[in-house]
């Protein structure tokens with residue numbers, strides 16, 4: 328049982344962070360694997376509403392990979408991933424948009440509103456928020472890059488962030504589905520981590536926080552003693568090339584790298600399975616998870 332002294336110590340520790348972050352914008356990427364449990368979902372939503380209450384401007388970018396996989400299965404389609412990206416034919420792009428923008432986005436908006444926030448849902452087509460072009464997946468064979476065609480998967484070419492700024496200036500919480508629109512109105516499926524990195528750079532966010540289903544990054548994913556709390560991005564790039572960062576972790580580190588290059592001050596990959604992990608990361612001295620940084624050393 329936590330004592331009164333411990334409770335007050337925790338609250339007092341939060342004060343300087345509340346002062347430091349008031350008025351700052353945080354992009355929070357909430358991934359499909361951290362969304363599977365209703366109690367955790369509630370914790371994440373409460374943390375986002377709390378941030379808003381103390382003057383931080385949260386922007387939520389959500390995933391929904393497991394739900395897309397489930398829906399594809401219902402219509403008899405198997406899912407395949409290359410370098411963490413879903414191989415997307417035309418029908419898959421339509422189903423991904425339906426699940427992300429139609430189902431998950433509205434659910435998150437509704438939950439935030441139930442907890443007292445004022446959320447507005449957006450997808451890449453709203454006001455041409457996320458303009459994209461077709462991209463390839465890169466895999467490494469013996470350290471050498473190789474391009475693989477994965478269909479209607481998009482690379483962000485432009486974020487039209489005006490609509491986000493307008494919503495923030497009126498105290499709304501934007502909730503963004505990771506679908507992209509091409510120059511001819513076509514739909515692209517984009518990994519939500521990449522969208523979060525691009526949005527964070529476009530709005531000049533102070534922090535990008537990616538919630539996932541592991542503690543953070545491990546040097547060797549099969550050995551939990553190799554957890555890394557601070558990872559310089561040059562080292563992260565090497566780990567992707569060597570294959571020690573693999574699958575769904577690749578878009579996350581690449582999103583952090585993109586955000587840092589775009590001027591975002593801090594990027595974190597944290598465990599969405601831990602109750603109130605967002606609050607712990609933002610309002611405590613030690614933080615949790617892995618921080619991807621430009622230089623070595625945790626700030």
Ligand SMILES: Nc1ncnc2c1ncn2[C@@H]1O[C@H](COP(=O)(O)OP(=O)(O)O)[C@@H](O)[C@H]1O
Nearest residue numbers: 358359360539540544545548571572573575576
């Ligand atoms: N070096 C690594 N450290 C941590 N996780 C890794 C690493 N390499 C690959 N992974 C995988 O990345 C996964 C996280 O990506 P993903 O499942 O796509 O998350 P989300 O659904 O939250 O976006 C982890 O569950 C793990 O299986």
Ligand SMILES: CC(=O)N[C@@H](CCC(=O)OP(=O)(O)O)C(=O)O
Nearest residue numbers: 359390391392412413517518519
């Ligand atoms: C191209 C690509 O991989 N798109 C992702 C979009 C959803 C997503 O990113 O969801 P998570 O954050 O839950 O993984 C997909 O189809 O699964």
